[in-house]
Amino acid sequence: MIESSFVRTALRIVSGGVLLFLYLPLVVLAIYAFNPSRTLAWPPTGITMDWWVQAVNNPRIIEAFWTSMLAGLGATTVALVLGTLAALAVQRYDFFGKETISFIVILPIALPGVVTGIALSSTFRTVAFDFGLMTVIIGHATFCVVIAYNNVIARLRRLPRSPEEASTDLGADTFTTFRRITLPAMRTALLAGALLAFALSFDEVIVTNFTAGPGTETIPLWILGAIQRPNELPVVNVVALALILLSVVPVYFAQRISEEAGGVAR
Amino acid sequence: MVLIYLGSLAILLLNAFWDKDAFSGRVIPFDWTLEAFQTLFTVEVYRTIAIRTVSIAVLVTLTDILLAFPIAYYMARVASPGKRRLLVVAVLMPLWASYLVKIYAWRTILQGNGLLDSVLAPLGIAGPGLNEVAGSWLVLSYLWLPYMILPIYAGLERIPNSLLEASSDLGARAGSTFRRVVLPLVLPAVVAGSIFTFSLSLGDYITPDLISDSKFIGNVIYDNSALGNFPLAAAYSLLPIAIIVVYLLIARRFGAFASL
Numbered sequence: 001m002i003e004s005s006f007v008r009t010a011l012r013i014v015s016g017g018v019l020l021f022l023y024l025p026l027v028v029l030a031i032y033a034f035n036p037s038r039t040l041a042w043p044p045t046g047i048t049m050d051w052w053v054q055a056v057n058n059p060r061i062i063e064a065f066w067t068s069m070l071a072g073l074g075a076t077t078v079a080l081v082l083g084t085l086a087a088l089a090v091q092r093y094d095f096f097g098k099e100t101i102s103f104i105v106i107l108p109i110a111l112p113g114v115v116t117g118i119a120l121s122s123t124f125r126t127v128a129f130d131f132g133l134m135t136v137i138i139g140h141a142t143f144c145v146v147i148a149y150n151n152v153i154a155r156l157r158r159l160p161r162s163p164e165e166a167s168t169d170l171g172a173d174t175f176t177t178f179r180r181i182t183l184p185a186m187r188t189a190l191l192a193g194a195l196l197a198f199a200l201s202f203d204e205v206i207v208t209n210f211t212a213g214p215g216t217e218t219i220p221l222w223i224l225g226a227i228q229r230p231n232e233l234p235v236v237n238v239v240a241l242a243l244i245l246l247s248v249v250p251v252y253f254a255q256r257i258s259e260e261a262g263g264v265a266r
Numbered sequence: 267m268v269l270i271y272l273g274s275l276a277i278l279l280l281n282a283f284w285d286k287d288a289f290s291g292r293v294i295p296f297d298w299t300l301e302a303f304q305t306l307f308t309v310e311v312y313r314t315i316a317i318r319t320v321s322i323a324v325l326v327t328l329t330d331i332l333l334a335f336p337i338a339y340y341m342a343r344v345a346s347p348g349k350r351r352l353l354v355v356a357v358l359m360p361l362w363a364s365y366l367v368k369i370y371a372w373r374t375i376l377q378g379n380g381l382l383d384s385v386l387a388p389l390g391i392a393g394p395g396l397n398e399v400a401g402s403w404l405v406l407s408y409l410w411l412p413y414m415i416l417p418i419y420a421g422l423e424r425i426p427n428s429l430l431e432a433s434s435d436l437g438a439r440a441g442s443t444f445r446r447v448v449l450p451l452v453l454p455a456v457v458a459g460s461i462f463t464f465s466l467s468l469g470d471y472i473t474p475d476l477i478s479d480s481k482f483i484g485n486v487i488y489d490n491s492a493l494g495n496f497p498l499a500a501a502y503s504l505l506p507i508a509i510i511v512v513y514l515l516i517a518r519r520f521g522a523f524a525s526l
Contacts, residue, residue, distance in 0.1 A: 008344050011337075011340040012344070018415075021408065025375060040380060042379065042381040115506060227373070240370055248359070
């Protein structure tokens with residue numbers, strides 16, 4: 001260690017400050033979720049569970065929740081299938097335009113969501129595709145594919161080819177080899193990819209805003225709308241805190257997966 | 267079969283761009299591309315907004331590098347293995363929390379009579395409220411900070427201890443070891459992190475919308491497409507695309523893609 005004790009102490013203090021910065025807004029939100037006052041003035045005036053009761057009894061929120069679940073599941077499924085196939089193709093075969101694909105596939109993540117959103121919405125409009133849950137799923141799938149692809153290709157790069165070759169030598173056809181050798185080896189990568197893809201989709205607001213029809217409302221879209229309506233703010237606080245608490249679940253599982261796989265599940 | 271899937275994926279992506287142009291052609295059958303671009307180049311407000319967006323994106327990136335470096339360094343080189351695992355989770359957690367929720371949380375803090383105002387009140391200062399561009403800078407820096415911490419942490423962790431020991435054995439002091447060994451080695455990771463902070467800030471329109479009055483490129487694109495002025499929105503969206511493609515190409519030169 002070359003760091004002097006002064007440097008180490010300074011680093012510790014600054015790191016503490018950065019962590020505080022990262023968590024302060026979340027803590028403030030948690031406090032507001034139990035605040036009986038209708039306004040967001042600081043300090044809160046007391047403790048109440050009323051807004052939680054209102055939130056679970058709000059049919060719009062419940063419906064938005066299920067829409068978000070469906071969109072997330074749909075986008076994740078599409079992403080896993082396409083992402084895995086693309087990763088297999090890029091990793092296993094040489095073909096024209098291979099280099100380009102690895103660049104193209106990062107674009108939906110690097111390009112602003114607003115660009116993806118407008119590109120998709122004008123495509124849907126041009127081909128007269130009805131805006132609704134389906135368009136949301138397609139929109140989300142564009143960036144979820146990247147997540148699945150990245151996870152799978154990272155795993156494939158580390159996998160030895162010999163078990164597959166052995167399987168082929170023993171007379172298994174391509175599909176059997178894939179099902180019994182390659183797929184089990186990719187399992188944790190697929191799980192991690194699915195978790196991340198689902199979480200991203202559940203949370204997405206920019207592309208959703210462009211691709212959702214008037215009758216389709218996900219949780220983030222509901223929040224976006226409700227923020228503009230002052231009398232709904234207390235319920236927004238509750239939903240926001242619930243979302244934060246829900247986000248602990250994927251982090252926990254992702255951590256478990258990465259420990260199990262002995263690698264980074266990112 | 268794989269190729270078919272890939273092909274359709276590529277076509278889907280291409281389609282997104284083709285149709286947009288075809289569509290803008292259809293909206294204004296006469297004079298189809300130049301009009302939108304002319305508006306963009308002649309109306310000063312669009313230039314102001316572009317400059318504002320890019321400057322904030324750069325500022326956010328610099329802020330995040332400054333904030334991320336100490337904690338990443340602490341995680342990679344000072345903290346014990348147990349603490350390190352905990353810290354990685356602690357940094358990851360806010361990343362998984364909803365983007366919109368985080369912006370909303372800042373809205374509650376920044377707004378008049380919010381937490382910030384009540385903390386600053388004894389000092390006789392008022393917070394920025396919800397109409398200063400500084401608010402966007404703060405919130406964007408907050409949102410993308412973990413995207414900077416994690417690559418820098420990974421980059422620092424990859425530096426073998428022996429290199430640093432060799433440097434100090436050769437008589438370099440801590441400061442010059444840091445400058446001449448650590449910094450060059452971690453640069454690709456910093457650039458990798460900056461891809462996220464820069465491009466995510468550049469394209470954001472929800473934060474500027476909810477936190478301040480100052481519009482970003484994304485707001486113009488969104489507002490115009492909501493108003494049905496697709497050619498202008500599409501033309502303006504070419505600007506962030508161009509900037510980001512250039513940025514990615516530069517980043518690739520730094521070897522940042524390997525650190526992603």
